[in-house]
Amino acid sequence: MTAIPLPYTDEPDTRGFWQAAREGRLVVQCCTACGHRQFPPHPFCENCAHAETEWVETPGRGNIWSFGVAHGPSLPGLQDVVPYPMIVVELDEHPHIRMVGSLVTGPDAPINSVPAGDIRIGLPVEVTFAAVSDDVTLPRWMPRRSEGRKP
Numbered sequence: 686m687t688a689i690p691l692p693y694t695d696e697p698d699t700r701g702f703w704q705a706a707r708e709g710r711l712v713v714q715c716c717t718a719c720g721h722r723q724f725p726p727h728p729f730c731e732n733c734a735h736a737e738t739e740w741v742e743t744p745g746r747g748n749i750w751s752f753g754v755a756h757g758p759s760l761p762g763l764q765d766v767v768p769y770p771m772i773v774v775e776l777d778e779h780p781h782i783r784m785v786g787s788l789v790t791g792p793d794a795p796i797n798s799v800p801a802g803d804i805r806i807g808l809p810v811e812v813t814f815a816a817v818s819d820d821v822t823l824p825r826w827m828p829r830r831s832e833g834r835k836p
């Protein structure tokens with residue numbers, strides 16, 4: 686089986702995000718001047734253009750804002766797991782921030798573990814983390830256990 690392509694985790698603008706993921710924390714950028722939170726990362730604040738930001742932890746909870754289902758392998762290494770969903774998560778704490786990711790049933794579950802028919806807009810989700818290599822831990826999303834699942 687071909688390995689999936691992995692993100693670069695040592696770029697200046699994203700290094701802190703990947704380090705936090707390895708520690709099991711979901712972070713977003715926070716402007717040190719105005720406090721604006723942003724993701725994906727930028728080299729400056731998208732609100733006030735200040736050049737310094739820091740990483741702040743989020744609770745890692747949100748809801749599905751949009752989703753799609755890949756029926757063909759879009760990347761090498763994914764031919765054995767199609768179809769699989771990709772979701773866009775709107776964070777509860779920062780609703781202007783949306784993150785793209787996989788929806789899974791648990792931390793070690795494959796990215797096709799949630800059937801497309803079980804996915805709906807607004808489904809509450811929480812972050813989980815999958816260590817896919819020694820250097821790369823990917824944030825993924827799973828339905829919140831206490832709410833929102835179909836009977």
Ligand SMILES: [Zn+2]
Binds near residue numbers: 733
């Ligand atoms: Zn700012």
